[in-house]
Structure formats: C-alpha cells, structure tokens
Amino acid sequence: MSVVPISYYLVLSAILFGLGAVAVVFKRNIITIFMAIELMLNAVNLAFVAFARAHGQIDGLVFVFFVIVVAAAEAAVGLAIVITITHNRQTLNVERVNLLKL
C-alpha cells in the first residue's frame, strides 16, 4: 500500500490534464499544441498507474504501456504532418491551417 494516498495522485493527474487542455486551446504554435496533448496523455498515464497500484491489478500498467507506445507512433506521424504543412504554408501558426472546412 502506498504511503501517499492515491487520491493525491489523482488530483495531480487532474491538474496536469487541465493544464494540458488549457494549453491546447490557447496556444498558437502547432508543435506546442502537440506537446500539450502529450502532457494530457501523461496525466492520464499517472492516473492509470495510481489506480493500478490502488487495485493491485496489473491491467493499469499494461494500459500505460500501450498508451506510451501509441503516443510514440502518433507523435511520429503527427510531426510528419506538421513538417508537410510547414513546407506548404511556411507557417506554424495553427490559425493559418484552416483548410479543413466545408
């Protein structure tokens, strides 16, 4: 049993998640936004690990494992997209990337 109550970890996870969400909404640079998404994923990972410890089940850790792996894949592809966009539009300002509309 953890000495530190699990709820503390959960609160921290929530805070980090919230900060990440804020950053996604308010930042302009694509890459920064991306990083904020990674921050959110990390916060979630923390929560999973905490729960895994609390319930004594291994599934939480397995999930974290997969999250990290998928995050890696996603980061790779995402950054590739960013590079492509930058080559086309010469800007990293997300507001200029507005072609995805009807």
Place this chain on the structure above:
Amino acid sequence: MSLPFALFFLCALLAVVGAVLLIVAREPIHSALALVLVMMSLAVLYLLLGAEFIAAVQIIVYAGAIMVLFVFVIMLLNAGVEERTDWSRIASFGGTTLGVVLLAVVAFRLARSDVGSGIANGGGSSSQAASTRDLSMALFQQYLFPFEATSILILIAILGALVLARKDE
C-alpha cells in the same frame, strides 16, 4: 513528514511548474524543455507508485525518444517566437485558474467519495507493487493480441511518416 510524502510533493510541484511553464513559454523550445521536466518528475512518481518498468519506459521512450523528436522538429523548422495571443491576459489567466481549480475539485470529490477512499485504502489483492515479471506475463498472455496489434500500428506509423515527409518528385 516522511520521505515518500516529501518526494511526492516535490515531484508534484515540479510537474505542475513544468506544465505551467509549457503554457507560459514564448518559445516552443522552452515548452519542450518544460515538458521534459514534467515527464521526469512523473517518472519519479511512477517509481514511488512501484511501477519501475513503467518509469523506465517513460524515461527511455517518452522523454528520451519522443521529446527528442519534438526538439528535432522544432529546430528543423526553426520555430520562432510564438505570436502574441489576442485574448486578454486576465481572461486567459482567470480561465486557466478556473479550469484547473474545477478539475481539482472534481478529482477531490472523487477521491473523497466511496470510490476514492476505497481506492486509497485498499482493495488490491496484493499489497506489494507489481513486478516487471507480472507485467510481461500479462502482456504476453492476456494482452498478446493488442501487443501484436500495436507493433503493426508502429509499422504503419513509420510508413506514414516516411510517406508524409518525403519530398514530392
């Protein structure tokens, strides 16, 4: 206060500071470094929670590979100063704080309720931390299919990245 508590609060503080820095930083490279800080502190927290393997994976893969990739790209693209946001500073500040507080309160209530206290106080079949051995047993027995699927996913991601980043001829 015992060591675990102190360590927890230190790392928690570092994590939050890093997150705030990520938001506040004007240059993307600073945000990237802030994120690395966050990840490191999280790794320590994982250790505190007894998930050594995960902590190791966090550092090696997340902080060591993914963030390096981010830094690469930032430098490659010469990402400069972020343009000034046109929201009012007060609004963004207030909004941020409010959002954070909201989520904290939510988490707190969760923690305080039966669900949370149940979690905090026990419920696990084993009171000791899970070992790497158990994790790998689970991965290769119960979760074999997702494991293999993610490897294919990585393959696809590589292919995708290659195709996307290639210059059109």
Place this chain on the structure above:
Amino acid sequence: MLLLDHLWILLALPLAGAATNGLLGKRWPRSTVNSVGVGSVSLAFLAAAELVREFSLLKADQIPYVKSYFTWIAAGPFTVDFSLQVDQLTVVMLLTVAFVGMLIHIYSTGYMAHEGGYYRFFSYLNLFMFFMLTLVMAANLIVMFVGWEGVGLSSYLLIGFWFLKKSAADAGKKAFIVTRLGDFGFTVGILATFWVFGSVQYGEIFGKAASMPIEANSQIGPLTAICLLLFLGAIGKSAQLPLYVWLPDAMEGPTPVSALIHAATMVTAGVYVVARMNPLFSRAPMAMLVVAIVGGLTAFYSATIGLVQTDIKKVLAYSTVSQLGYMFLGCGVGAYAAGIFHLMTHAFFKGLLFLAAGSVIHAMGGEQDMHRMGGLRKKIPVTYWTMLIATLAIAGVPGLSGFFSKDEILEAAASGPHAHPTLWILGLAGAGLTSFYMFRLLFLTFFGPSRYDEHAVHVHESPKNMTVPLMILALFALGGGWFAAPHLVGGTDHFEAFLHPVFQAYAPVGAQVAEQASLAGSAGPSSGLGSEAGELFKALAGWPVIVALIGFVAAWWFYIRRPESAERVRARFGALYQVLLNKYYVDEIYAALFVRPLLWISTNLLWHGVDEVAIDGVVDGVPRVARELGSQLRELQSGNTRSYATWVVLGAVGFTVLLLGLLGMAVH
C-alpha cells in the same frame, strides 16, 4: 316467391344498363344503346309488376316484407344491413317510378335522337333509376340515404348533361350544392335517429317509437328534432322554401330529365321520406306543423312566380315546386295517403306536361319562350290534346286525377284533425293561381296568332316514340284518380284503404288520422247534408272547383278574349310584375347574403390565410428551418483548428460533468 326473395334484381337491372351503356355504349349504334337503356328499365317495370302480384298474395302479418342481403356496416353497436323491403307504400312508389320512368326512357329515344353523348344520357338515366329504386325499396335509413345521394348525383350529371354550356354546368352545381345544405340536416337526422333509437332500420325504429308519447307542442323533444332534421333534407331535395332555388335552374337539363327527375320522381323523395317516417311525425305535432306551413307557403309563393314567367319550362318548374308544397301540406295535416296520392297523380300529369312541353320545343326547333309561340293547336294536335288533359288534371277539374288528390288534401287542411284554416286558404289561393297560370301556358302556346316566323320554323308533330308515351300518360292523368272516387259517393277510398296499414300501423293511440273518416265510407260527423248525393255535390261545388273555374276564366279573359288587357295590367302593376318576373330577387339575395361572403371567406381566409400562410408556411417553413439550422451549424466547421480543439475540450468537460453527476447519483 321468386321476386320477393330476390328484390335486388329490380336494382340490378337498371344498374347493369347504366354500366353497360356507360362503359361500352360509346362505340355502339343508337339502336343497341336503346335496347340496353330502355330494355333494362322496361324489364325493371315488368319485374315490379310481377313483384306487386306476388305482394298481393302475402298475408297481412308478412307485410312489410323485409330481406337483408348482407351486413354492410358493422361498427360496434352500429350495424347496418343492406336490406330492402316491400310494403304498400313501396308498391305505390315502385309502380309510379318504374312506369313513368319506362315511358320517359322511350320518349327520350325520340327527343335525344339528334343529340351527342347519346349513350351517356341513357347511362345516367339508368343510373338514376337504380338509385331511385334503391331509395324507395330501402328498409333502413342508410340504404335509403345511398339512394338519396345517388339521385342527387344523377341529377347533377343530367342537369349538366350539356356541360360545355356554362349555364348548364352552373345549374348542375347549384342543384348539388343547395341540396347539400338539406342533406346536411338529413345526415344529422340519421345520426339523431341512431342516437335515440339505437338503430336505423325502419322496423326497429317504428317499433320503439310506438311506445313513445306524443311530444308537446312547446318543446323540441327527440322525435321532433329528428323529424325536423329529416325534413330539412326534404326541403332541399324537394325544392321547398327556402331551398327551392335550384329547381328552376335545373331546367337547363334536357326535357326528359326535367320530366323524370324534377317532376315525377326525385323531387318527390322528400315527400316519401315524410310519409315513410309517419310514426315519428305523428308523435311530433310541431314538426308536422312546420311541414304543413312550409308546404302551404311554398305552394302559394311558387304559384305567384309562375304567373308571369315566359319560358315554358320555367312555368312548369315553379308549378312543380308549388305542387310539391301541396304534397307536404297534405302530410303535414296528417293526410299522408292524400299526399302520396297527389304524388302519384302529379307524376302522371306533371310528367305529361313536361314531355308535352318537350314535344312543343322539339316541334318549334328549340324555342322555349311562350311569347314566341302561339296557334300551335292545329299543327301539333296530339301534343295539344294530351297537354290539355294534363292541364285539366293539374287545375283540378272534377273527374280527372288531380281533382281527387288535390281535393283530399285541401279537405284535410280544412277540417281534418290537424286542420289549419290559414293553410287551407293558402292552398285554395294557390289552386286558383295554378289554374290560371296553367291555362295561360296552354293559351299562349296553342291558341291565338302565331307569334313566330312561320317560314323559319317548320312546326311538325313529334315521332311515335314521343307521342305514344304522351298518350299513355294522358290516359293515366285522366283516369288515375278513380280509386278514390267511390269515397265521394259513400264508398271507400281504395287508395287510402290500400295504404291504410302503412299509416295506421304505428299511429298513436287515440289520435285521429284523417283517413279514418274517409275509410269509414261515410261523410263522418261533420257535414250537415248527410246523404251520399250531398257529399258528391259538396265535392263538385266545393271551393277548389270554384277557384279553378275562376282561374280558367281569368286566363281565358287575358289571353284569348282580350289579350291587350294583359299588357295593361302589366303596365299598371309594373313594379309587382318585375318582382314576380325576377322571382322575388331571391337568387340575388342569396348571392349577396351567402354566396359572395362564402367566396370571400374561401378566397381570403381559407386560401390566402390558411392555405398560403399556415399550411404553406409549415411546409415551406420546415425545410427553411432545416436550411437555416444547417447553415448555422455549418459555421462550426470553420477550418479553424483551434475552435475545433476548443469544442473538443468543452465537450470533454461537459461529458465529465455529466458522468460525475450520474456517478454521484448512483452512489447516493
């Protein structure tokens, strides 16, 4: 009992004729159309004759003879069978309709010989016969209503037979719409009947009514209400005040149509209804009074209009309205048999009058204005003589059919149990006017100088297929009243005796019906001269004869002896003359009071208001809303990545709150 058990044959024959001619007649030669059209009705008449023979063999407790063929409507407590019945009243109506109908069909082969749409005419005419027979043979109100509506439809089709002529098409519409007003009352009456009696079958209604008391004059009880509503339908269908306006316009139709439908049969359906529902009427004195008043007023009112009309058919039309008034007057004072008697004799002489008028029009090459006729007596003798007989009959000259029937009605109005002196006076005055305008018609058409161009119009007698029906009808107009004659010399009125069971079976206990006196064979307690001869003399020298004579003399004076005096009277009473000529401007009044406001409401309120604004608004509005909503929602997809991200976050927050709420509720 072949036909009694297969009553439907009588209906099937004209229906088959209508269907065959309607579907196949277009390509057939006229002779085939004739065979089918006239043949079906002739067969129907023969069948009716055979039916009467079988009927005469029935015992008293088998009458009315009812046959149900199938359950038509079964809606919970409301069940209606398609059932037909035969009783004495049915027999009278059946013979009248079938006989006169057959004669008119034969006549039409001559009259319509040069017209287009020949097959269509006979198809419609057969269809009419089918519905009329359904009406008189029905055993419940719903089947009768089928016939009722059906004859209205046939009337519309036939009035507007020459539908390319606007006035004809309008007249057809007018007939249908005006009678619709009456039909509304009729429908509500049927509903009320079901509500009060739980059935629409005659037998069941009358059985239940037998135990109901006579309703007081002051309130409108259920029976009174039913009777008044049904009578409203009769007002429409039988062209009484105030719904008579369609009948003069109906003269736009071919003359055989006017003869059959608007003189002999369809318009009498209202009288038939009142007579058929006599058990109810006998217990609703106020309704009877209304019937008598409407009848009497109409009889007089319409006669005044007929005095000055110039179109030969219009005179006859107003005369028909007036005579129908007499029939209702008869029923209204309790002399149902007299009313039906007049119905029958009227079918003979009015049918004859119309057919003869048709013969005149045919001879004159289409001319209908009497002021352009004259002196036709020697040129078309058969037509003249038959028309003379009919005129004598309608005027009430003793010995002919009309005399007996009209006399009975007036006598009942004067001194029967429901007598009303005022109505008697109205009826009497009307009789005088009737005599006047009918002789006027005769004199203007057949006597005096020829007021037309004798070189332009080649006057010729009509062919045999037209004159023979005229002669047959003349025979009946002459002798059709003799069943009642013995009554005047102390014998029994055979007609009334025959119909006695129908009108007495459910008569209220203790109430006197006008028939009683004449059935007993003697004059009853009323007269001072107790002898049989005295009775006969009273009839011969009675008031109806006197006024008929006055009318004849007046007409002779104005149109034979001193034709100029007619002009002088016209000049002196110019305003009155104009009012009468324009039929009291009733059509114009109706147009202003009802037609124009309705049109205005229909156009502005219903069309522009409801249809365009409300309905189109909804129908156009729904897609418009969808379109607006769509274009608003479309702006969500701005392409702005940050707004997308914002929405995602907001959605996530909302979802979390929701989840926590549910969780919180689950926990607590």
